[in-house]
Amino acid sequence: MPVIELSAISKHYEMGQQLIKAVDRLDLTIDYNEYVVFIGSSGSGKSTLMNIIGCLDTPTSGRYVLNQRDVSGLDENALADIRNQEIGFIFQSFNLLPRASALKNVMQPLIYRGLSFGDRKAEAERVLERVGLADRSDHLPNQLSGGQRQRVAIARALVTNPSILLADEPTGNLDSQTSVEILALFDELHADGQTIIVVTHEPDVAAHGQRVVRLKDGKVLEDRLNERQPTSH
């Protein structure tokens, strides 16, 4: 059962006289509980594709069905709802709110869900415990290590129970030991049934995925299943 169906998705930019085809008539289907890794060099269109899948951007043409709902033509506010309900974003630079504690950061998406303070707090605490940060919930982001910040970001992505977890270079700002820990957490979440999409250019990260999609010039160059590697710990 597909969670994402992209058919003939294109995203074109005009730069002066030149028309840049960031994504060019791309077809892709991703099922529930898949662990997909997008790889490609810079300029391959993977960030644009990521933005489209994450409903931050709309395609110039083509059809995007997310969770049995066509989202290609939705307006800004409807897309905000989709992002809130279906997508959990994880960024390379964590993108936490700097003046809010870990708990408040995790509670933030639930504000836009309209949940009361008490409900938000209970949900956020539950998810922070899930990522192993229950004892750091009142720390500000700058009082946390890189790995801990990324865990807060993961908790924030998970707190809305999204259909897909969308991670853009999630280990880009982390040292190798912490990267391994974060990827192990992804593996656990995948094992729990979470659909995960990761964009990366690092082969180590790609090796964790179930399925690897290699992009070039806005098109799918290669789409293969990975031989699932046993986690080292």
Next chain:
Amino acid sequence: MSASRPATNPKAKRLQNLAGSRYPLWFAASEGARAALGSIRAHSFRSFLTTLGIVIGVASVIAMVSIIQGLSVTIGQQFEGLGSNGVTISSFTSRENWMQGRIARLTQSDYDLIRYRVDGLESITPIMQANGQVRSGSKATATQVVGSTYVYQDVAQYFAENGRFVSDSDNETRRRVAVIGEQVREDLSLPEDPIGQFIQLNGEWLKIIGLLEPKGEIFGQSQDNQVIVPFNTLASLQGNRRQPDMWIRFTVRDLSELDNINATITRLLRSAHNLDEDEEDDFRIQTAQQLQDTFESILNTVTIVMSGIVGISLLVGGIGIMNIMLVSVTERTREIGICKAIGAKRHHILLQFLLEALVLCLLGGFIGLVFGYGIGALAASLIPGFPADAYTPWWAVALAIGFSAFVGVVFGMLPAAKAANLDPISSLRYE
């Protein structure tokens, strides 16, 4: 891989069972206010500086209004002493005549004319003022000398604390007597009870028959620096150096006769002053009420002009707020991008920034209110008999707070709209 969603995501149901707010806009506003307060607290010093313009603006509104209202009340109280049926006749020189050196005067004969030819008057008194030097022994002081009659004590609300006031017989017989104010007594080092002592006014000896009740100061001007002598005495002391100007005050027995009496007086004085038909009256007949109305209309004009100036200062304060809010939006571009990525709609962001500007302005408004009361109270304490803080009217408070809220909304709108319209992708990339 092909597992259906409820099985893969068993907790999804749980979250969906937690009901969202039934009043989304109210919810967004209260969450926006929470976020705005958090942000103001996080930058408390900067927030204070931002709202300083509003603080100063509102403080000046409140201080100004309370001082003017206090002034108006004080003047009103002074006019109350005149009684509502009291009428004053004073000379009036038009601008043209004044430039031609034709200064109008009321004279003793005008007074006699009105006194003997007009019916229906209850009381009538001439008032003459002169500046003079009084001496006692080696001491001398400059003071205001008023020449009037017995009626004057009701007119000006001066009463003798010791001794007695000027009497009618004093006036008729031009007795050389004086009632002095406390300030004069002090300046001349006269004893606590100066009755029976003599002072010298312009070289003539006067016997002190009374000491006035002390009245304190108005605008730093002592009201106790007075010497009151019988009108005829003062007139004779002035000699025939020149025709002195004077006022005539009278009260009427029946207020409904006032218009008739005024008409009679106008006719008498015009003919006495030989005015042609096309000439303007060279005197004014005014009731105490008219005088008070004149004062109040002057004060109201002052209030309006000052309000305009203060309004401009609030506007400038608002521009300051807009400026800082725009900086703050730029500074928080990335945060706004994050919030949008995780599901914030335009109205969430708009409300947060709008409420931040509104709360800043209201905060400034309330601080300014406190300061303004303080300044008003300070001014009141410097001027005795000035009930400032009790007279800051509710409309001034409502206006000041309302106007700061208005400024907040107007000048918060542009930054808030700018924040709400930010593109999530480029905001997330913003460094």
